[in-house]
Amino acid sequence: MNIKDFLQHVQDAYAALTDLSIIMLDLQHQPVTKVSNITKLAELILFSPDKPFPPSCFPNGDNIQWQRPMVVQTGYWGVKAIVAPVLVEQKVEYFIWAGAFIEEETKPIIKERCSRFPNSQIWLQVIEQTKEQTISMVEKKLNDIEKMAMVCGEYIRNDRQKQHYKQYFHLLDAAVDSARRFSLHMNDFLHMFQKLDTDIDFSLYIKRRNREWVVANAVGEKAEQLWNKHVKTAFPPLSNSLFHSRSAVCFENVALDPRFAFFAVHGVKPSAVVAYPVLHGSEIDGWIVIGSQTKCSLSKEVVQIGTILVKYWQLYSEYELVHIKMDRHFMRLSMLIEISRAMNVVKDTDEILRMMTDFVAELAYGDFVFTVLADHKRKVKVHCGTISEQQVTEYYEDVCQRYFFTEEKLLETIPKLCETKFGTVMEIPFSVHEHMHGVMAVHMKHLEAAKEAEVYVTALIGIGTMIMKQNNYHGPKQQLNMDMLSERLTSREMDVLNLLVQGCSNREIADRLFISIHTVKNHITNIFQKIGVNDRSQLIALVYQLNNRKYINEEHH
Numbered sequence: 151m152n153i154k155d156f157l158q159h160v161q162d163a164y165a166a167l168t169d170l171s172i173i174m175l176d177l178q179h180q181p182v183t184k185v186s187n188i189t190k191l192a193e194l195i196l197f198s199p200d201k202p203f204p205p206s207c208f209p210n211g212d213n214i215q216w217q218r219p220m221v222v223q224t225g226y227w228g229v230k231a232i233v234a235p236v237l238v239e240q241k242v243e244y245f246i247w248a249g250a251f252i253e254e255e256t257k258p259i260i261k262e263r264c265s266r267f268p269n270s271q272i273w274l275q276v277i278e279q280t281k282e283q284t285i286s287m288v289e290k291k292l293n294d295i296e297k298m299a300m301v302c303g304e305y306i307r308n309d310r311q312k313q314h315y316k317q318y319f320h321l322l323d324a325a326v327d328s329a330r331r332f333s334l335h336m337n338d339f340l341h342m343f344q345k346l347d348t349d350i351d352f353s354l355y356i357k358r359r360n361r362e363w364v365v366a367n368a369v370g371e372k373a374e375q376l377w378n379k380h381v382k383t384a385f386p387p388l389s390n391s392l393f394h395s396r397s398a399v400c401f402e403n404v405a406l407d408p409r410f411a412f413f414a415v416h417g418v419k420p421s422a423v424v425a426y427p428v429l430h431g432s433e434i435d436g437w438i439v440i441g442s443q444t445k446c447s448l449s450k451e452v453v454q455i456g457t458i459l460v461k462y463w464q465l466y467s468e469y470e471l472v473h474i475k476m477d478r479h480f481m482r483l484s485m486l487i488e489i490s491r492a493m494n495v496v497k498d499t500d501e502i503l504r505m506m507t508d509f510v511a512e513l514a515y516g517d518f519v520f521t522v523l524a525d526h527k528r529k530v531k532v533h534c535g536t537i538s539e540q541q542v543t544e545y546y547e548d549v550c551q552r553y554f555f556t557e558e559k560l561l562e563t564i565p566k567l568c569e570t571k572f573g574t575v576m577e578i579p580f581s582v583h584e585h586m587h588g589v590m591a592v593h594m595k596h597l598e599a600a601k602e603a604e605v606y607v608t609a610l611i612g613i614g615t616m617i618m619k620q621n622n623y624h625g626p627k628q629q630l631n632m633d634m635l636s637e638r639l640t641s642r643e644m645d646v647l648n649l650l651v652q653g654c655s656n657r658e659i660a661d662r663l664f665i666s667i668h669t670v671k672n673h674i675t676n677i678f679q680k681i682g683v684n685d686r687s688q689l690i691a692l693v694y695q696l697n698n699r700k701y702i703n704e705e706h707h
Contacts, residue, residue, distance in 0.1 A: 228260035516593030523588035
């Protein structure tokens with residue numbers, strides 16, 4: 151049942167109860183319902199050609215002080231009606247007009263006045279037939295009309311609340327749908343907050359950057375001026391007293407509060423503000439702030455639904471982070487498989503050492519990776535990243551002192567974190583055989599990545615040492631060089647090879663060389679046959695074997 155039908159049914163019931171003609175009007179005095187129980191006296195008043203309805207007894211719509219029903223003059227002397235405001239959340243939304251009646255002992259005077267009206271005979275006849283109302287009867291009608299106003303106001307409030315909840319669920323459903331497609335971004339999320347209430351003028355995401363708080367995202371007509379602005383810690387959510395809050399913080403009547411001067415400086419003057427903490431684990435990672443420039447406070451429902459939205463955003467962010475981590479793990483596992491195949495093709499210990507170092511550097515756990523391999527004849531050191539030659543020398547001497555001059559250290563294969571002048575470093579000792587030992591040192595920027603680094607680095611070292619052990623028992627090492635390739639491959643096949651080892655797809659090679667994909671496939675088949683490899687992964691070995699990527703420093707002792 152829609153709202154108008156419900157109001158009409160309620161009005162019909164109370165018209166029968168009070169024996170009055172009743173109609174409801176909006177704040178512009180336009181009818182909302184049809185007249186119920188139209189009496190002859192009410193008909194004369196409501197449809198009189200000389201005094202169009204509504205009469206002057208109605209207050210202006212801005213008169214919110216009128217909270218109770220009252221008896222008023224209808225505009226015809228002595229003929230009265232009851233006018234009652236319909237309140238929705240303490241605000242007048244509609245008026246009820248209930249009439250018309252005459253009070254006891256007033257009929258003779260009214261009849262005398264009626265003799266002066268146009269159509270006086272009709273008026274006199276109707277007045278004569280109208281029953282006078284005693285004071286107690288009028289009081290009862292006032293109470294009944296007040297109850298009617300309360301019923302209507304409560305129903306309207308509940309109906310609107312129901313519509314609001316439908317809107318809220320629609321927003322949550324839209325958020326879930328966007329998250330399912332991995333297309334929910336912070337700006338879209340902030341727009342959802344503005345849909346909670348038409349009086350919400352702006353929504354912000356305040357995030358910590360380099361020990362300062364900055365407006366990272368801003369939505370709203372004036373709020374865009376706040377984007378990328380630094381927020382002072384005087385802003386209450388950032389103050390010590392509220393910073394550790396784990397729930398929404400509401401602020402009312404803040405227009406003249408100096409703690410909110412940050413907004414006023416940039417042209418935004420909120421009256422009500424709600425701040426929601428955004429948690430990352432147990433720590434506050436940021437604040438979502440919504441505000442209204444017209445309302446002094448926002449409803450509990452808005453605050454509660456906002457809390458649900460923020461919690462949903464946190465779940466979405468965590469899910470997205472897990473998804474990203476899974477993608478990264480799959481990518482790194484794929485890289486580990488490819489580099490393992492490549493190392494197996496190379497058959498050269500020094501080259502394998504370099505490939506291992508390069509791979510770990512690409513995992514980007516820190517600024518550098520440093521590897522030393524030593525046997526009874528020599529020591530080989532390989533490094534990659536932002537580390538100077540002087541630092542390499544210093545660290546090399548330190549590693550040799552700690553690992554290669556002590557018999558006990560050679561037996562250790564357990565990764566450990568060490569604090570050095572270069573920062574935190576994970577050192578992983580390894581052994582190829584009883585006369586060949588090594589250490590890989592990985593700089594760690596973030597300690598929380600140490601467990602993941604240990605898994606990938608130890609797996610790589612395990613594969614590398616296994617291959618080096620196998621190579622140690624397989625006689626002479628294979629060597630490839632550019633001259634050999636140039637002799638075996640045509641110039642066009644060399645072009646294709648160069649693009650292959652750069653990671654280009656068949657389509658990209660065809661586009662760059664202006665040939666068909668079919669021709670590219672033929673060239674690749676010929677290359678594989680001429681140099682004795684079976685797939686692209688084995689070509690990675692050529693990159694390392696031809697020294698196209700890194701430089702090895704060797705020290706012979």
